Amino acid sequence: MLAGLLVPAAIVQGQQKKLFRWGGDKAGGAPFIFDAVENGVEKQLGFESELAEYFAGQLEREAKFVQADWDTLPQVLNRGGDASEIDVAMNGIEFSKDRAAQGTVPYFIYTLRLIVRTDSKIANWDDLKPAENGRKLRVGVLRDTFAHKYLTDHFEDLIEIVPTREVVEAFQLMEQSDGSRMDACVQDSPCANYYIAGGRYPKLKIVAEPRAKNYYIILTRENDVELREKLNQAIKAASDSGLLERIYRKYNLWDEDQAKLVQTLRSPWPPEESEAISKRTLGSLQSKILSALWMTVALSFLAMPIAIALGILIAIGRVYGSWILRFPLAVYVEVIRGTPLLLQIFVIYYVLPDLAKATESKILMELAAFPAFFVGVIGLAINYSAYESEIYRAGIQSIPRGQMEAALSLGLRRGQAIRHVILPQAIRLVIPPVTNDFINMFKDTSVCSMIMITELTGLYYQNKSDQVLAYQLAIVIAILYMALSYPLSLVARGLENRLRKAMA
Template sequence: MEEPAGAPEPAPHFAAHFSPIACDRLSPRPSSARLHPARRTIVLIAAVAVAFLTLTAGPGRADTLAKVRKAGRLVYGSDKEGGGPYAYPDPKAPREVTGFEVELMNALAKDLGVRADFSQGPWDRLLKVLDTGRIDVVVNGYEWTESRSREYLATRPYYVYQLQLMAPRGGTIRSWADIERPNPRKRRWRIGVLSSSAADAFARGAGEANVEVLSFDGATDAMTAVRNGQIDATLQDLPAALYYRDRFPSLELAGPPVGHGYYVIFLRKDDKPLRQELDRAIGRLVESGSLRSLYERYGLWNDAQDELAGWTGTKFVTTGSGPPRGLSMLWQYRTLLFDAALMTILLSVTSMPLAMAIGLFIALGRLYGPRFLRMILSAYVELLRGTPLMLQLFVLFYLLKLPPLVAGIGGLAINYSAYEAEIYRAGLQAIPAGQMEAALALGMSRWMALRRVIVPQAVRIVIPPVTNDFIALFKDTSVCSAITLVELTKQYSILGNSTGGWIEFAIATAVLYMAMSIPLSWFSRWSERRLDAAAAKGGALT
């Protein structure tokens, strides 16, 4: 239910990139810098593995229930970006948060004799935030699953959810039964779901060969894609579908709800006393009818909620020991990781050459073009540098309705072209003015002099900073998950949520990113040495 935070913008200042070339000549490198590249790679990978393993060994925590009562507040993690009816900004007081889960937590905290404090966090990372100790519990439409129950404690359910299909009004999809049949358009049905949710798991399992599941970071993002005609339908938790159906009048609830499960409050494994008190508080709300009154106010009460009365907990049964861990887990999911890595490579190697080409023409236009063109290109650079990459991707995907891959490649290329333009502009300005004068004196036109004399020299100068930006681009492809592209970081999040193997997949993801970026680092250092040698000889590269 969240829009992941935007990736940090690269800062390709020319001087910062170019200064090592001169500094290498002024001072000798220490012997440690002369490690063989393969050994450096091994050392880096080992360091990453040690760092992640160290982070898992957190200090012991005191009794959370005692801490909550002493502090007089119960801090719960939620994501108001996911929207209603769970937790969302109060229209009457935008700085405040409202929603049925907000009211639920206020009632539970009151039963404990404390107040409830909302803590914002990304939906698919709330359980990891819980591990840090910054919050006491997680409540945000989190479904009970076996994998989560192996890592965390769960209270008794406070809501029995179902899944609702939403499709274009009057279209060919009238219920989930239509999804189970082949698409008459001779392609798979494109179904949008909230990433790492129960709807995600249900669609992948029940749809089988007829469904292509596209993961979104927010419920309304998937609904918008259906309205735009980019996907065929979306499968949502029933509360979200009921809440947002009026905002999307072109969509309808297609057929009866499907699936069945429970919303629970998650706690850390050692917080059994707090879990026990919350279970009692939920039970009292059920018995008194207060919970039903709350759900009726939000239009969420249905016959499925009768299951909350007399809950014994016998339905929460964890079978077996779960999926294999360690190397066995990585081997089992290796194809998913490699496919995601290939998507990352595809996005990078297609968007960066475009960014370099666009950036070069922008730099030439700003330095040698007419005044009106310089003004337009300057505005282009400032606009792209001054707005987030994620916002630019949203414009391409949701407003211009481009296919996800086209929007991803185009968004990265356009965004990085502004930074590459500044690098090329600095490189062009570094060429002595006498070079252009000499070329013109030999009878060359200005554009011929640029093509044959100025630009080739500038390109050689900017190789190191451009290579650095290429490396940064590999990581920035993670932002493309906001438009349904499953690249490496997104796949890591999906597998971590579904299996609980956060550490294993984090290490594997880091290793794959390093395997993609280290060859570029070697190329950058090789090009710097070539530039050093050329500068020492006082001539151009051969």
């Protein structure tokens, strides 16, 4: 019966097949979609990848995977109407009543699983509460997901919820630094089964009973009724034939919930009863918006002075130092300016702990144990120090050479001449561009969301799936960025005008 299900992706009767373009995000990794080498051949694997091939065969099309960020898949699907870059979104898309009009019947039933270190004292959901010393447990969860909303509804006052961009980030943080960065995490059952029950993270274990059943669906455009109905039929056929079971067993995903999927597909869809999740509104996020605003301000006001201080020292070293000093400083500036801020923060937060373990360096271990906030400050300061050094170097070099010679002739030492004569004039010249960099730093704090810091942009991404709320939140955040940046713009403009008059 299944022999004709998977149709070769090539040519049918001399005509090229229509594409079945399915959107997903490989960054999410196994067991959904991932690249691997099988029998010496690199290929795309994952239970959703195999399902996509099956659906394409049923539709007599050729499957084509289209990469997109997971949390933007619904927007990518709906963005261009019939001219969209994808035909469906299928990558752990969670069922909600808002998506019922665009979604198929479910192809997977999942639950939420609590994951901790093997040496953790956390044994059940009731243990997610402040420790005896009052410290709240840090619990990781994939941002803007059903699991994230569930934790917010049931545990927000008891724990510190740490939203992550990827599942494996939480697993890595729990294993690093003896779990000091994250005490537990809540993940969908496919990830828990594949990574934890599958032994891929031996220091972690699944505890407590499953919570909050939900469904993965395929998202189509709302007016694409024919495609949606064909996919519904294909899902039911795969369930009845045992194909779903064979695929899910291959990835260690078959459990009692999947055994109940047959009955779910025979019942009216969507179900009337579902896990109650509070509807988020802009008002309900007021405290989080203020907290994210404070985080943005704190990161900027702490990082910028450090960047300026480092920039001045680097500029002085490059202008007045010997070649032994100038060369490494020049390399530092070019490396920092030549690599993305995102990569630099990633290396400090994620790579450094692994390096510390490999080298058993106490200094690196202490650095690796820094909280995310301090890593954000350090990362921003290091990145901006390279740019500030170039600004100050240009300012120093713009001062006539005779100024230094005159200072030395008056009996000042070289260091005194730099501090009392050269730097005051150079700083006066570079205040406007430095102020502009300060404005840019407010916006660049958004990069810190990748290390689980919830600043303004990070808060937006945590609530992006609710389109109405996302639009409202985007407007509020844009206004707040303007409120932070515009006064500094006025300051920079005023300083430029004063400097122009002084030099006239």
